[in-house]
Amino acid sequence: MEKEKQKRLEAKGYKIGSAANFLGLNREEEEYIELKLALGETLAKQRKQKNLTQIQLAKLLKSSQSRIAKMENGDPTVSLDLLVKSLLAIGATKESIAKAFH
Amino acid sequence: MEKEKQKRLEAKGYKIGSAANFLGLNREEEEYIELKLALGETLAKQRKQKNLTQIQLAKLLKSSQSRIAKMENGDPTVSLDLLVKSLLAIGATKESIAKAFH
DNA sequence: TGACAATATATCATATCTGACATAATTATC
DNA sequence: GATAATTATGTCAGATATGATATATTGTCA
Numbered sequence: 001m002e003k004e005k006q007k008r009l010e011a012k013g014y015k016i017g018s019a020a021n022f023l024g025l026n027r028e029e030e031e032y033i034e035l036k037l038a039l040g041e042t043l044a045k046q047r048k049q050k051n052l053t054q055i056q057l058a059k060l061l062k063s064s065q066s067r068i069a070k071m072e073n074g075d076p077t078v079s080l081d082l083l084v085k086s087l088l089a090i091g092a093t094k095e096s097i098a099k100a101f102h
Numbered sequence: 103m104e105k106e107k108q109k110r111l112e113a114k115g116y117k118i119g120s121a122a123n124f125l126g127l128n129r130e131e132e133e134y135i136e137l138k139l140a141l142g143e144t145l146a147k148q149r150k151q152k153n154l155t156q157i158q159l160a161k162l163l164k165s166s167q168s169r170i171a172k173m174e175n176g177d178p179t180v181s182l183d184l185l186v187k188s189l190l191a192i193g194a195t196k197e198s199i200a201k202a203f204h
Numbered sequence: 205t206g207a208c209a210a211t212a213t214a215t216c217a218t219a220t221c222t223g224a225c226a227t228a229a230t231t232a233t234c
Numbered sequence: 235g236a237t238a239a240t241t242a243t244g245t246c247a248g249a250t251a252t253g254a255t256a257t258a259t260t261g262t263c264a
Contacts, residue, residue, distance in 0.1 A: 028190040035186070035196075054211065064253050069212050077251060080182040084137070088130040094137075098203035101196045156241060166223050171242050179221060
């Protein structure tokens, strides 16, 4: 992983706790975070495709604008559950969600 | 969704709260649950491929036997995060995880 | 530039998830 | 079919995620 990305992640509040590789992420941790970032990007993309603001989407999902922003930006307090449920709720296909894993 | 599956899910403790379709699941709810079941099956499959008991896997993942069982059976208290993190930790490929979505 | 809309970040009380433990149910081996 | 091994289920205290709210930052357009 390049330094830029790591700084970005650390800035976002990710605490990297890896016994084997201090100051870095091990494979699982990295893949997990990449996954959340990819899902967040997918959510943002779909929202914009529908010409919705974060506030409007928040209403649809019965969530809040701040949480939408956090989802879209890979905030560490956001779960995969919330991301996947949100994507399913706005009609994203399972395929498009699966792509985040590829 | 056929009745058998619904009974299975309700028996497992899923509370179906759907305004549009009482006594049933709406599309998102159904897809979300199917997803967890698919990931749980993947986990069980991979564990057996490695000839591990749930206790052994629990030690590897720093979890507990009961939680492994719950993961493998789609218990409603198990999050996608835990499932995905566990799969990544035992070396499941992103591809094999993505398949659960297809 | 300033004003306004949109997005990002911080914090918190409540809700949900977690490992651990106890114990029940099932399955394998003799 | 008894015993042991494995898996499933119930419960709970502590940990983590959640929507809400406040506020900061960024973008846009006159």
